[in-house]
Amino acid sequence: MSALPPPERVEGFGLYNVSVSPVFRPGSLDALREALATCASNGSKPVFRGAGRSYGDASTNPAGPVVEMTGLNAVAGFDEASGIVRAGAGLTLGDLWKWSIPRGFWPPVVTGTMHVTLGGAVAMNVHGKNGWKKGTIGDHVESVSILRDGCRVEEIAHGTRAFDDVVGNWRLPDPIVEVSLKLKKVATGYLDVEATAAPNLAATLAGLDGAKEDWDYVVGWMDCWASGRSLGRSVLHVANEHPAKEGEPRGLSVEEQVADIHTGPVPAPVLLLGLKLTAAGPQMRFVNFGKYAASLLGGRARTRQSLVAYSFLLDYLPGWNEAYRPGGFIQYQLFVPRDAAEAAFERALDLQHEMGVVSSLAVVKRHRADRFSRGYALDGFSLALDFPVTRKNASRLIALARAFDALLLSCGGRAYKAKDCVGSVERLAAARGAA
Numbered sequence: 332m333s334a335l336p337p338p339e340r341v342e343g344f345g346l347y348n349v350s351v352s353p354v355f356r357p358g359s360l361d362a363l364r365e366a367l368a369t370c371a372s373n374g375s376k377p378v379f380r381g382a383g384r385s386y387g388d389a390s391t392n393p394a395g396p397v398v399e400m401t402g403l404n405a406v407a408g409f410d411e412a413s414g415i416v417r418a419g420a421g422l423t424l425g426d427l428w429k430w431s432i433p434r435g436f437w438p439p440v441v442t443g444t445m446h447v448t449l450g451g452a453v454a455m456n457v458h459g460k461n462g463w464k465k466g467t468i469g470d471h472v473e474s475v476s477i478l479r480d481g482c483r484v485e486e487i488a489h490g491t492r493a494f495d496d497v498v499g500n501w502r503l504p505d506p507i508v509e510v511s512l513k514l515k516k517v518a519t520g521y522l523d524v525e526a527t528a529a530p531n532l533a534a535t536l537a538g539l540d541g542a543k544e545d546w547d548y549v550v551g552w553m554d555c556w557a558s559g560r561s562l563g564r565s566v567l568h569v570a571n572e573h574p575a576k577e578g579e580p581r582g583l584s585v586e587e588q589v590a591d592i593h594t595g596p597v598p599a600p601v602l603l604l605g606l607k608l609t610a611a612g613p614q615m616r617f618v619n620f621g622k623y624a625a626s627l628l629g630g631r632a633r634t635r636q637s638l639v640a641y642s643f644l645l646d647y648l649p650g651w652n653e654a655y656r657p658g659g660f661i662q663y664q665l666f667v668p669r670d671a672a673e674a675a676f677e678r679a680l681d682l683q684h685e686m687g688v689v690s691s692l693a694v695v696k697r698h699r700a701d702r703f704s705r706g707y708a709l710d711g712f713s714l715a716l717d718f719p720v721t722r723k724n725a726s727r728l729i730a731l732a733r734a735f736d737a738l739l740l741s742c743g744g745r746a747y748k749a750k751d752c753v754g755s756v757e758r759l760a761a762a763r764g765a766a
């Protein structure tokens with residue numbers, strides 16, 4: 332019997348959920364088989380891990396080993412005519428776009444960070460800012476390959492029952508080893524982005540809803556500190572593909588994509604330090620106000636941005652989650668049906684004010700209904716809320732999360748495991764099962 336590797340600290344991205352687990356890092360299928368055989372001979376059930384970008388406990392394992400899949404990251408094939416790429420499950424979206432953009436292709440769905448693996452994206456069935464038009468990543472996956480029972484590779488095609496069992500299944504018993512994804516052909520690597528201010532919650536939701544047919548990407552950055560008539564005010568960012576024009580750069584190189592990523596006059600290390608000093612403090616009220624006020628002053632501004640700069644705003648400050656040590660932070664993303672959204676989000680905002688824990692960063696999106704049985708997206712809106720955890724606010728935060736659970740139960744909403752740090756997904760499933 333081979334021994335398990337020595338245990339090490341394994342963290343969720345929010346740094347709040349932690350396990351101490353033996354970690355395997357196979358770099359090939361054979362090494363993966365070996366790792367799974369070692370787990371089996373020790374009687375332990377592994378949890379698979381991609382890049383560890385889930386906020387909570389999805390890829391930690393208090394009960395045993397973790398198998399990190401990032402070593403299986405090769406591009407195995409590409410059909411230019413169909414745009415279908417076949418790649419190892421450990422390839423990140425970041426490495427994928429760097430490979431695909433010079434060929435004129437872009438991933439059909441990307442998350443707010445490029446540092447997620449294809450396997451992790453499929454196991455959570457992630458969404459992007461184009462959720463209304465393009466759904467979730469599972470809609471664009473042609474097939475997945477699974478290593479069954481630790482030995483044989485089985486390819487599963489889209490549309491089968493077995494496929495439906497993989498997409499969004501964050502506790503797969505067998506690892507995804509390869510993903511075939513249909514990429515999107517793009518004429519340029521740029522987007523035309525429009526930013527507008529929405530003065531309250533009703534305007535935020537109406538703005539996103541009204542933009543969803545005319546714009547490919549639709550997202551709002553909400554200021555949760557605002558209250559009264561300004562409750563739910565947001566900066567809305569909508570974007571469409573920038574068409575190719577004679578004499579203009581195409582933006583189809585990695586250099587052109589990253590050239591648009593900058594943090595303005597303040598260098599990233601200074602911003603990080605600022606975040607560390609203010610993350611858990613009331614100063615975030617002024618940061619949120621400043622962002623909203625700037626959008627008011629800017630009017631209905633239209634700018635050209637690279638796909639990378641627009642899509643991965645949260646990657647501008649590498650390692651920003653470290654600013655939240657030692658307590659870490661939790662995220663809670665509420666998915667709510669369209670007709671219930673205004674009342675539900677108003678309550679979610681009021682609850683934060685009543686309990687004295689207000690989100691430092693809040694993102695609102697429009698979604699269409701998920702096509703997969705383990706889905707979380709519905710025809711409606713989501714509101715993702717970040718909260719730093721401190722010794723002073725920890726118990727109020729848990730109470731707030733339980734109140735959000737009750738709110739979702741009452742309005743037919745859903746929680747999302749990729750963001751769940753406090754067991755809400757399991758609680759809601761148990762409550763609905765019992766109902």
Ligand SMILES: Cc1cc2nc3c(=O)[nH]c(=O)nc-3n(C[C@H](O)[C@H](O)[C@H](O)COP(=O)(O)OP(=O)(O)OC[C@H]3O[C@@H](n4cnc5c(N)ncnc54)[C@H](O)[C@@H]3O)c2cc1C
Nearest residue numbers: 381382383384385443447448450451454457458501507749
């Ligand atoms: C800054 C930031 C922004 C984000 N924005 C979005 C967003 O816009 N939309 C969105 O939907 N999500 C978003 N997320 C969440 C993130 O996309 C998901 O949590 C995603 O699953 C992370 O991928 P990962 O490779 O890090 O997987 P991990 O977090 O390591 O794992 C995720 C799940 O997949 C399983 N898994 C991973 N690899 C495999 C495999 N090869 N085989 C079987 N199971 C596997 C794990 O067991 C776990 O349950 C964001 C996260 C961050 C940190």
